[in-house]
Amino acid sequence: MKNVSNGFVTSLRYFCLVGVIAFGLMTIVATGGGGGGGATENECGDQNLGDLSDPGKPAEPTRTETYPDPEIFLQYDDVNFDVFQKEMHNRTVTVAFANDFDLGNQERKDFSEFVFNTWAVYWKEFGGFPYDSYTILYGYDLPYGDVGAFGRGQETSSARTDYTAHEIYHSWNGNAFRQDGERTWFMEGVTTYYGNMRQQQEGYTYESIMNTFYGYYLDYCNAGQDRPLADMSMNDDDYDHTFVAQKGALVAYLLDKKLKETGHHLGEVARLIYQRYGIESVGRPTNQEFLSAFNEVSGEDFTDFFNKYIYGTEALPLDGSEFEWICHE
Numbered sequence: 001m002k003n004v005s006n007g008f009v010t011s012l013r014y015f016c017l018v019g020v021i022a023f024g025l026m027t028i029v030a031t032g033g034g035g036g037g038g039a040t041e042n043e044c045g046d047q048n049l050g051d052l053s054d055p056g057k058p059a060e061p062t063r064t065e066t067y068p069d070p071e072i073f074l075q076y077d078d079v080n081f082d083v084f085q086k087e088m089h090n091r092t093v094t095v096a097f098a099n100d101f102d103l104g105n106q107e108r109k110d111f112s113e114f115v116f117n118t119w120a121v122y123w124k125e126f127g128g129f130p131y132d133s134y135t136i137l138y139g140y141d142l143p144y145g146d147v148g149a150f151g152r153g154q155e156t157s158s159a160r161t162d163y164t165a166h167e168i169y170h171s172w173n174g175n176a177f178r179q180d181g182e183r184t185w186f187m188e189g190v191t192t193y194y195g196n197m198r199q200q201q202e203g204y205t206y207e208s209i210m211n212t213f214y215g216y217y218l219d220y221c222n223a224g225q226d227r228p229l230a231d232m233s234m235n236d237d238d239y240d241h242t243f244v245a246q247k248g249a250l251v252a253y254l255l256d257k258k259l260k261e262t263g264h265h266l267g268e269v270a271r272l273i274y275q276r277y278g279i280e281s282v283g284r285p286t287n288q289e290f291l292s293a294f295n296e297v298s299g300e301d302f303t304d305f306f307n308k309y310i311y312g313t314e315a316l317p318l319d320g321s322e323f324e325w326i327c328h329e
Ligand SMILES: [Zn+2]
Pocket: 015, 016, 017, 018, 166, 170, 187, 188, 191
């Protein structure tokens, strides 16, 4: 840890600030709830995890970016951590809470179940995981600070369901494959949408969070600050960094809804992108390549949708009261 530069630590902390900012108003604590989310979620078969056998391991992403050595980054032991592990698809998923972490014994057990289930839901969507293990450490004063999302795991001080689910999804979307232009709408918007779908915190639901985001979006529009998603990046200092994730999540919902009309869903597109740019190559998909993937999966032409809501700033066709749960099955 000592040989890591401050700059690296900074960028690590920054990687997923959205979770912290977007939900800064919440004061929560993890509520139990292992399995499903809201009632609507349980009406779908998409949360049924199926068998956990080994389907084979896809190739690990090979990247030129500097990643921390997971052997150093994700360290825990049985003395200083309360460790929960589960074998799924021949991978070891580990959730380790520092002894002084502010969660009771039952809450730790419940939250570890939430992590296992979230990982397995995403695994099912992507059809594989390119590493042998996934680890999350919860604690204070961890070597790399508050947040980090790297393919093999993360260290964090925030045991929030939305935030944790967001970071786990980044193991694929953002790590196994990475969008051209860095931290733009597919990477942060789609990931935020998935984090919202796994939302299980007391007093908040998937629908309520999406509605909150819609309110933020209207505020930006009313202030004349809306911008095309294709022009936005969380690395851009010119605007509120959360907007790309919030508007991106709304557009991800609209894409999911439009795909559903064709008998498909957003997970199929993400899976195609993962296979194409995370397994078969390490290219960085462009907006045009995302468009091609949507067209390929749906058999429809999403050009008009992209022109309006990705390249343009046409008002999103939402009224803020109709965020339905879209089954991925
Ligand atoms: Zn993120």
